[in-house]
Amino acid sequence: MRRVGEDRADMDHSVLLVEDDENIRQALGLALEDEGFRVTGAVSGEQALRVLAGDGFDVVLLDLTLPGVDGLEVCRTLRARGDLPIIIVTARADTPDVIAGLEAGADDYVSKPLVAGELAARIRALLRRRGTGHQGEVLRVGDLEIHRDVGTVHRAGQEVHLTRTEFRLLVELAAAAGRIVTREQLLQRVWGYDYFGDTRLLDVHVRRLRRKVEPNPDDPVLVVTVRGAGYRIGVDR
Amino acid sequence: MLGRPERDARTGRRADHEVFDAPRPARVRRPAVTAVPRLSLRRRVALALGAGSLLITSALSFATWTLATDYLLRQREQAGARQAEVNARLVDQSLRQGAQGLEELLTGLTTGPDSTVLLFRPGGVLTSGRQVDPGVLPRSLVALGREGTAAKQRLRVEGVPVLAVTLPITAAEGAYVELVPLVQLDRTFRFLSAVMVLGVLVSGLLGVGLGVWTGRRALRPLTEFTRAASRVAGGDLSARLPPQTDPDLTHLATTFNATAEALERRVLRDARFAGDVSHELRSPLTTMVNAVQVLRRRRADLPGAAGKALDLLTGEVDRFARMVVDLLEISRADQRADGSEAEPIDLAELVRNVLAARPGSTTPLEAEPAWVLGDRRRLDRVVSNLLDNADRHAGGAIRVGVLRRDGRVRLEVDDAGPGVPPELRERVFQRFDRGARAGSRGADTGSGLGLALVAQHVQRHGGTTGVEPRPGGGARFFVELPETPR
Numbered sequence: 001m002r003r004v005g006e007d008r009a010d011m012d013h014s015v016l017l018v019e020d021d022e023n024i025r026q027a028l029g030l031a032l033e034d035e036g037f038r039v040t041g042a043v044s045g046e047q048a049l050r051v052l053a054g055d056g057f058d059v060v061l062l063d064l065t066l067p068g069v070d071g072l073e074v075c076r077t078l079r080a081r082g083d084l085p086i087i088i089v090t091a092r093a094d095t096p097d098v099i100a101g102l103e104a105g106a107d108d109y110v111s112k113p114l115v116a117g118e119l120a121a122r123i124r125a126l127l128r129r130r131g132t133g134h135q136g137e138v139l140r141v142g143d144l145e146i147h148r149d150v151g152t153v154h155r156a157g158q159e160v161h162l163t164r165t166e167f168r169l170l171v172e173l174a175a176a177a178g179r180i181v182t183r184e185q186l187l188q189r190v191w192g193y194d195y196f197g198d199t200r201l202l203d204v205h206v207r208r209l210r211r212k213v214e215p216n217p218d219d220p221v222l223v224v225t226v227r228g229a230g231y232r233i234g235v236d237r
Numbered sequence: 238m239l240g241r242p243e244r245d246a247r248t249g250r251r252a253d254h255e256v257f258d259a260p261r262p263a264r265v266r267r268p269a270v271t272a273v274p275r276l277s278l279r280r281r282v283a284l285a286l287g288a289g290s291l292l293i294t295s296a297l298s299f300a301t302w303t304l305a306t307d308y309l310l311r312q313r314e315q316a317g318a319r320q321a322e323v324n325a326r327l328v329d330q331s332l333r334q335g336a337q338g339l340e341e342l343l344t345g346l347t348t349g350p351d352s353t354v355l356l357f358r359p360g361g362v363l364t365s366g367r368q369v370d371p372g373v374l375p376r377s378l379v380a381l382g383r384e385g386t387a388a389k390q391r392l393r394v395e396g397v398p399v400l401a402v403t404l405p406i407t408a409a410e411g412a413y414v415e416l417v418p419l420v421q422l423d424r425t426f427r428f429l430s431a432v433m434v435l436g437v438l439v440s441g442l443l444g445v446g447l448g449v450w451t452g453r454r455a456l457r458p459l460t461e462f463t464r465a466a467s468r469v470a471g472g473d474l475s476a477r478l479p480p481q482t483d484p485d486l487t488h489l490a491t492t493f494n495a496t497a498e499a500l501e502r503r504v505l506r507d508a509r510f511a512g513d514v515s516h517e518l519r520s521p522l523t524t525m526v527n528a529v530q531v532l533r534r535r536r537a538d539l540p541g542a543a544g545k546a547l548d549l550l551t552g553e554v555d556r557f558a559r560m561v562v563d564l565l566e567i568s569r570a571d572q573r574a575d576g577s578e579a580e581p582i583d584l585a586e587l588v589r590n591v592l593a594a595r596p597g598s599t600t601p602l603e604a605e606p607a608w609v610l611g612d613r614r615r616l617d618r619v620v621s622n623l624l625d626n627a628d629r630h631a632g633g634a635i636r637v638g639v640l641r642r643d644g645r646v647r648l649e650v651d652d653a654g655p656g657v658p659p660e661l662r663e664r665v666f667q668r669f670d671r672g673a674r675a676g677s678r679g680a681d682t683g684s685g686l687g688l689a690l691v692a693q694h695v696q697r698h699g700g701t702t703g704v705e706p707r708p709g710g711g712a713r714f715f716v717e718l719p720e721t722p723r
Contacts, residue, residue, distance in 0.1 A: 021520050027527035034534050091519065092565065113522040113558050116530055183613075184590050199613055228581035228608070228723070 013058045013127060014038040018048040018074065019089070020066055028061075031116030037123065045069030049077060052084070059085045059123050062106070064097055072104045079105030083163040085126040089114060102204035107165040108191055109201065125192025126165065139174040141233050142222050144213060146174055153213070165190060166209045173223060173233045182230035206231060279456055283448030290444025291437060298433040306426055314400055317417035318389055321402035325413040328356060332408035339363070351397060351418035357383065358411040367416075369394055374414065378403050382412025391419070398423045458486045462493065474501035511568040515561045522558055529554045556684070563686035566618075567668070567693060579610045581721055584646050585639040587613070591620045592637065600624070604639035607646040610721040615694040620648070622687040623714050627652040629683055631711060645700075645717045653711040657704050666692040666702060691716070 015037045019025045022043075029039040040057070042048040045066045052060065060078065064071035075086055088101040088109045098109050108122055139146040145154045151167055153160045162170065168190045173181055183202055187193040191201065206225075210217045224234045276284070324346045331342050339356075340363075346354050347366030355371055356363040357379055362371045371379075373394055381388040382403035389402045399416040406413050461478060468476035477497060478490040529551045532539075539547055585604035592598050609616075627634035631654020638649040657665055664670050669685040692702045700718035707713040 021524075023524040024520060024527075027524040027531070031527040031530045034531055091516065112519040113526050113561070115558075116527050182586075228583065 013123070014040065014056060015123065016040050016042060016048060016051060016057045016060045018042045018045070018060065018066065018071075019063045020044065021063075028114070028116060028119075032120065035116055035120035037120070045071065045074040048074055052078065052081075057084065058127055059087065061087050061089060061119070061123075063089045064101055065091060072100055075101060075104040075106055079163075083161070085123075085164060087119070087122060087126070099200060099204060102201065103208075105163070105208075107163065121192055125190075128168075139171065141170075141174045144222070146171060155213070160212055162209070162212060165205060166212065169205055169209055170213065170223075173231060176232065178233055180226050180230050180232045184230075186230065279449065279452035282452040282455075283445050286448030286451070287441050287445035290447075291441035294440040295437045298437050302430065302433055305429065309422060309425070313417075313419060313422050314389065317400045317415075318387075318402050321404060321413070321415040321417070322387075324354070324415060325404035325406065328413055329406050329408050332406060340365075346415075349418065351399075351420060353394075353399075353416040355414040355416070356406070356411060357414065358406070358409050367397075369416065374401065379412050379414060382406075382414060383410065392416075458483070458489075462489065465493065465497070469497055469500070474504055508568060511564060515564040515568065518561050522554075522561055525554050526558050560684035560686070563684040563690060567686055567690050579612060581608050581723065582611050582613055582616060583607065584609050584616070584648060584718070587616055588620050588637055588639055588648065591617055591624070595621070595624065598624075600634045600637055602637045602639070604637075605641060606723075607639050607641045608721050608723045609646050609698070609718045611698050611718065612694075615697065619691050619694050619716060622691045623648075623650040623716070625683065626650075626687055626691075626714065627654070630654055635711070641720060642717075644720050646720045648716040648718075650714045651707045651711060652713075653707075656706055656710065656712045662704050665704060688714075 013036075015032060017025055017029055017032070017039055019028070019041070020043050025041045025043070029041055032039045040051065042051055045068050048060070048062070049069070051057075062071050062074060066074070071088060075088065078084055078086060085108075086106045088098075088106040090097045090101065090109055090111050092111055098111075101109055107126055110119055110122060137148045139148060143155055144160070146152075147154070148171060151164075153162055153167065153170065169186065172186055172189050183199050186202055187199070190205075206223055207217075210220050210223050214220050214222055221234045224232055226232055327342065327346070328339070331337075331339055343354050343356065343363060343365035349366075351367055353364065353366040353369045355365075355369070355374070357371070364371070375390065375392070378388055378390055378401060382405050385405040385407070387402075387404045389400060392399055392401050394401075394416060398419040400419055402415050402417065404413045404415075405411075458481060465476045465478050474497065477494050481487045481490040532547055533551050536544060536547060584607045585602075586606070588604060589602060592600060592602055624634055624637075627650055631652030633652065634650050635653050636649070636651040638647070638651070640647045640649070666688045668689040670689075688702075695702045695716050695718065698718050700716055702714075702716050704712055704714045
């Protein structure tokens with residue numbers, strides 16, 4: 001069993017918990033603090049946006065059903081501001097809410113009843129540092145230049161803005177240099193899932209990535225689907 | 238009679254309603270010995286119409302026959318009698334003038350090969366035309382002629398129907414007898430009677446046919462009704478009667494449809510209720526599992542009874558959480574609303590992934606690539622629930638197999654536990670049935686929905702689920718799914 005305060009390094013990480021249910025906010029806050037995060041609560045979308053106007057948070061845990069400004073709206077607003085990692089909390093994993101939330105820019109989702117231990121793993125996976133390669137390492141895919149160390153992508157000298165998750169997804173595919181990467185591998189390496197059958201998370205992110213890097217997102221040539229297996233980078237094109 | 242073939246059509250009932258149709262009324266059996274086999278309404282109508290038609294046409298035929306034959310016969314008799322009278326007068330005259338050329342005259346008087354003329358004289362009988370033994374003629378008839386009275390009688394002479402006309406011959410105290418053949422008339426009568434009998438029969442058959450047709454037509458709405466009712470009984474609550482135009486049937490159809498609709502609404506509401514309850518439990522449950530997690534980390538601070546109680550509490554809260562999640566998954570009324578699409582999946586690869594993700598799993602996998610069309614999340618759930626089941630009831634799976642067999646992909650999860658007795662093999666896939674397996678109620682009993690979820694997910698994929706004894710002891714849970722070409 002894990003000891004209290006084992007992940008002291010996470011104390012540097014600050015989580016904003018947007019949840020209108022007082023009890024959940026308190027219990028989840030306590031449990032996440034046990035996991036080593038600094039937790040701040042917000043009861044509504046408006047309050048969340050106000051708090052987040054300043055800097056200082058590493059990840060947002062966002063309930064989709066909020067009074068007032070709803071979760072999806074908050075999600076879109078935050079995504080427009082930057083690439084702050086967002087995990088949405090949905091009532092049920094099997095509703096269109098999940099897709100809507102991911103399309104609105106969320107990086108991951110959890111469904112109630114969510115457990116702090118599981119959630120902590122999700123947060124840590126999201127917060128892994130963006131730059132992972134050696135200094136000066138550049139991956140080239142088509143006309144894209146991926147600077148692994150600094151975490152930027154350029155097309156013809158122009159920077160393409162990707163979220164942290166989109167960037168890691170692209171790097172995983174590009175590093176395989178045209179070999180197929182299975183859905184399970186991607187889910188594990190990018191999101192830290194050990195075992196997970198729901199590939200909607202991956203599908204939506206691939207869609208979002210294509211919209212940003214493909215010349216024609218409807219006819220993808222860079223991020224190619226291999227039906228029944230996974231994805232690969234279209235290096236030959 | 239009407240609903241009999243449909244009564245057993247209970248297959249294909251939907252799993253959604255399975256939990257609600259348990260108190261099925263016992264089927265009413267017919268007594269083994271029925272005193273009088275009752276005819277169906279349709280047959281009774283047919284028979285009545287057939288009999289009625291037969292009666293009317295036979296009465297008509299009989300009247301026609303009587304009138305026609307009577308008239309024709311009278312005509313023929315009158316004609317024959319007149320002719321005979323003329324002939325007799327000629328013979329009489331000839332006898333008066335001295336009987337020369339009598340033979341020639343008689344020959345000339347016969348009108349055809351079948352007609353006969355007999356002249357009875359005190360000396361003997363003179364015959365002309367078809368030769369007939371005078372003895373076959375009734376003595377009384379000849380006597381009447383001799384006594385001076387004209388008479389006629391219908392006879393059969395040597396197989397030929399004739400009209401015998403006798404007339405007195407005053408010149409010779411004899412009798413003139415002419416046999417007028419009625420062959421033609423007889424033939425006509427025969428033909429007429431044949432036509433009429435045939436007509437009567439045909440009209441009877443037509444009556445039966447009309448009855449069958451009318452009956453079927455009149456009962457068609459009832460057949461539809463039976464079909465719809467048995468579909469409802471079979472679990473398809475969406476069955477409705479088509480709108481009826483016949484004012485006699487509109488009421489029945491409306492009532493039936495209203496009943497079916499009320500029933501469907503109610504069953505759906507009941508099904509949704511379980512889902513709604515679980516849904517509402519999610520928020521308090523989130524608080525509970527996280528509070529429990531905080532407590533669990535501080536287990537060391539709670540010695541003795543408090544610690545023991547905490548262990549019990551945390552264990553049950555976890556189980557409660559699992560149960561609510563499973564209940565939500567199984568009670569979804571509209572299962573198509575989750576946006577997941579079927580995709581080709583290599584079941585062997587999927588099983589390998591599931592096994593690899595299980596902490597401390599060493600179960601050997603015997604698998605060949607086997608592609609199925611399915612939903613990854615649900616199939617993952619199927620595999621891990623089967624493995625959980627083996628862990629819980631049989632000390633863990635000892636082999637997992639993925640085989641291809643006649644266009645089906647078969648997943649097998651073997652364990653070396655106590656096995657599942659035959660009478661429980663269907664029941665273990667029902668909801669909350671874990672109590673049925675002896676000795677299985679330990680500390681970690683799961684949600685009681687694991688295998689039911691397996692069955693439901695597999696059914697959604699068009700597959701089948703079952704359990705059989707493993708060769709060498711233990712149980713073998715299997716799932717068969719349709720194979721899809723890669």
